[in-house]
Amino acid sequence: MSHHIVIGAGLAGAAAAYSLSARGEDVTMLERHTPANDRGSSHGSARIFRYAYPDRLYTELVVRARGLWDGLEAESGTELITRTGAVDFGDARHTSLLAEIFEEVGVEHEVLDPARAAERWPQFVFDTEVLWHPDAGVIDAETTVNVMLDRAESTGHARVLTDWTVTEVARRSAGGFRVASATGAVVEGDRVIVAAGGWLPDLLGDLGLPEGFLGALPRFEVRQEQAFHMPYRDADEDGRPSAPWPTFIHKSDDMFTYGLPGGRDAGFAGQKFAQFNGGKVIGSALDQDGQITEEMRTRMIDYAKRNLPGLIPEPYAETTCLFTNTTDEDFVIDEVDGLVIVSACSGHGAKFAPLLGEFAADLATGAGGVPERFRVGRSSR
Structure with a gap:
C-alpha cells in the first residue's frame, strides 16, 4: 500500500x-x-451532464462515466445528477454528426425540425433542427x-x-x-x-x-467566465417553472451559449446561462477578481431577448467561474x-x-x- x-x-x-x-x-x-x-x-450546484460531443471518444467516455455516477449515487444514497434532458442546436452545432455518433454508441436521442421543437419547448427560439437526448441533466458539483x-x-x-x-x-x-x-x-x-x-x-x-x-x-489558458441567472416567465409562487427546462447548447457561427436550470445556487428560480469561453483571460486563479462586466451582462440580456422567450431578461443572480483551457x-x-x-x-x-x-x-x-x-x-x- x-x-x-x-x-x-x-x-x-x-x-x-x-x-x-x-x-x-x-x-x-x-x-x-x-x-x-x-x-x-x-x-455550486449546477454543471451540465450531457453526452453530445462531435467526437466519439468523449461520448464513449461519458457513457463510462455515467456508470460510475450511478454507482456513486447508489453507494451514497444521494442524487448527484438531476435528469432534465438536453437540446443542442445552432448552425455550428452539427446536430447530424452528433446524432450519427449517438447511433453508433447507443445513446437515446431524437432529431426534431425547428417547428416541432418549438411546440415541445416554446421557451426557446430555434434557428435550426434540434437534437434531444433525454438522459442529460444537471450535476450538483x-x-x-x-x-x-x-x-x-x-x-x-x-x-x-x-x-x-x-x-x-x-x-x-x-x-x-x-x-x-x-x-x-x-x-x-x-x-x-x-x-x-x-x-x-x-x-x-x-x-x-x-x-x-x-x-x-x-499552454494552459485560464478564463474567468461569467454566468447569469434569469427568472422563468411562467413560474409558480416559489419561482419554479411550470414546465420543465432542459439544458441547452446553442452554437452559431458568431456565439456559443450554454444553459441549464440554476439549481440550489439561485433558489431553483431561473435558468443559468453563459457564453462559452466569453470571459477574460487571466494568468491563473490567483488573478481572478469575481467581477461581472457590463458588456457581458448586456450581451446575455440581448441573447435572452432574442432566443429565450421563456425567461424574463433581467439577471437576478450572477457569478463567475474558472475555465482552464487547452x-x-x-x-x-x-x-x-x-x-x-x-x-x-x-x-x-x-x-x-x-x-x-x-x-x-x-x-x-x-x-x-x-x-x-x-x-x-x-x-x-
Missing part, C-alpha cells in the same frame, strides 16, 4: 481520492482553501465533491487538509515526494496527483517536473516518475469526474492507462 498526496479538492481531486481510498490506498488531500470553494471550478470526500474518509484511508497552500513538490533522495506549504508544514508520500485546476499554471514550476515533460505540456480543449492526464497531472479542463470536465478519478488512480498505482490523446507529448509517441 502506498501513500498518495492529492493537490486540489475539486471534482477531479476528490474523485482521485475516492478511487484510491476504495482500493485501500492511503491518501492525503491538500486543498488551498476548502473543498469545492467558490474560487475554483467545482463550486459541490455535493458531489463532499460525497466523494466523505466516502473516501469513511474508508479510514483518506484525510483532507484545508487552507493548505502548496509551495513546492520535491523528490526525496530515498524515493517519493516531500510537499511543502506556505506555512512550513510538510507532507511526505510515495506518489503525487496534481488536480489544481486554475492554480495549475502557477504551480507548474514548483512541481519538480522533468524539463522534457514540462516543455511538452500544452488549445484543442482536450484533457491532460499523464504520469511522470510518480507524479500525475490531471487537468480535466476546458470547461467540460465535470461530467467525467468519477472516471477522471479512476484514470488518476490507475496512473498513480500502475493499474492502467488513459486514452493516448490525453498524454503529454502524444504527437511524438
Whole structure:
C-alpha cells in the first residue's frame, strides 16, 4: 500500500481520492482553501451532464462515466445528477454528426425540425433542427465533491487538509515526494496527483517536473467566465417553472451559449446561462477578481431577448467561474516518475469526474492507462 498526496479538492481531486481510498490506498488531500470553494471550478450546484460531443471518444467516455455516477449515487444514497434532458442546436452545432455518433454508441436521442421543437419547448427560439437526448441533466458539483470526500474518509484511508497552500513538490533522495506549504508544514508520500485546476499554471514550476515533460505540456489558458441567472416567465409562487427546462447548447457561427436550470445556487428560480469561453483571460486563479462586466451582462440580456422567450431578461443572480483551457480543449492526464497531472479542463470536465478519478488512480498505482490523446507529448509517441 502506498501513500498518495492529492493537490486540489475539486471534482477531479476528490474523485482521485475516492478511487484510491476504495482500493485501500492511503491518501492525503491538500486543498488551498476548502473543498469545492467558490474560487475554483467545482463550486455550486449546477454543471451540465450531457453526452453530445462531435467526437466519439468523449461520448464513449461519458457513457463510462455515467456508470460510475450511478454507482456513486447508489453507494451514497444521494442524487448527484438531476435528469432534465438536453437540446443542442445552432448552425455550428452539427446536430447530424452528433446524432450519427449517438447511433453508433447507443445513446437515446431524437432529431426534431425547428417547428416541432418549438411546440415541445416554446421557451426557446430555434434557428435550426434540434437534437434531444433525454438522459442529460444537471450535476450538483459541490455535493458531489463532499460525497466523494466523505466516502473516501469513511474508508479510514483518506484525510483532507484545508487552507493548505502548496509551495513546492520535491523528490526525496530515498524515493517519493516531500510537499511543502506556505506555512512550513510538510507532507511526505510515495506518489503525487496534481488536480489544481486554475492554480495549475502557477504551480507548474514548483512541481519538480522533468524539463522534457514540462516543455511538452500544452499552454494552459485560464478564463474567468461569467454566468447569469434569469427568472422563468411562467413560474409558480416559489419561482419554479411550470414546465420543465432542459439544458441547452446553442452554437452559431458568431456565439456559443450554454444553459441549464440554476439549481440550489439561485433558489431553483431561473435558468443559468453563459457564453462559452466569453470571459477574460487571466494568468491563473490567483488573478481572478469575481467581477461581472457590463458588456457581458448586456450581451446575455440581448441573447435572452432574442432566443429565450421563456425567461424574463433581467439577471437576478450572477457569478463567475474558472475555465482552464487547452488549445484543442482536450484533457491532460499523464504520469511522470510518480507524479500525475490531471487537468480535466476546458470547461467540460465535470461530467467525467468519477472516471477522471479512476484514470488518476490507475496512473498513480500502475493499474492502467488513459486514452493516448490525453498524454503529454502524444504527437511524438
